[in-house]
Amino acid sequence: MNIEEQILEERLQNWGRWNRDPKRQGRSPLCAFMEGAKDDDEEGEKNTVEPHSDLPPVDVKDALLVQKAWQKIPSSLARYRKAKMVVGVAYCYSGGFLDMRYKLLKYYQINVHEKEFDKLLAWGRKMMKNNLLRLDRSLHGV
Numbered sequence: 553m554n555i556e557e558q559i560l561e562e563r564l565q566n567w568g569r570w571n572r573d574p575k576r577q578g579r580s581p582l583c584a585f586m587e588g589a590k591d592d593d594e595e596g597e598k599n600t601v602e603p604h605s606d607l608p609p610v611d612v613k614d615a616l617l618v619q620k621a622w623q624k625i626p627s628s629l630a631r632y633r634k635a636k637m638v639v640g641v642a643y644c645y646s647g648g649f650l651d652m653r654y655k656l657l658k659y660y661q662i663n664v665h666e667k668e669f670d671k672l673l674a675w676g677r678k679m680m681k682n683n684l685l686r687l688d689r690s691l692h693g694v
Contacts, residue, residue, distance in 0.1 A: 560681050563618055568643035569607055570615035617691075621683035625676070632679075637662050638669065639676030 553561070625636040637660050641652045649666055656662040664672065 560677065560684070563614060563684070564639075564643045564677070564680065566608075566611050567615045567618035567622070570610045570612060571619075571644035572646070573610065617687055618680070618684065621680050621687055624683045624687075625679050633660075634662055634664065635672045635676035635679065638664060638672040639680060642673055642676075 622636065622640060625632060625639075627633040627636060637656055638652075641655050645652060645655055649669060652669075653664055653666075656664050
């Protein structure tokens with residue numbers, strides 16, 4: 553795994569931890585960002601990272617950017633939707649393949665076979681990577 557892929561993996565794992573956070577369930581993503589954002593009176597950006605006990609801290613700002621990249625993956629075509637949901641389930645839920653397959657089938661009406669899961673995950677990661685590159689460039693004015 554090269555450095556670029558490793559960075560993408562870390563960002564996706566951060567996004568997954570942010571999505572699994574029980575404080576965030578049933579709330580708008582903006583709530584977490586607003587809680588983590590600094591006030592005008594405070595110095596520095598010390599509140600943009602949420603601490604967790606045994607896991608690395610969640611970078612809320614980056615998690616919101618990854619969420620935006622995930623939302624930009626089109627859902628209109630079945631194959632895009634399938635890859636999008638596989639990436640979401642793979643990083644945002646815990647459990648093995650059977651647990652993920654159950655969630656995909658029950659909540660999203662998507663049937664994924666074990667032999668196609670890795671291919672869909674790789675394709676979804678590639679779409680996420682492209683969307684993140686575009687978003688990063690637009691944020692930095694490149």
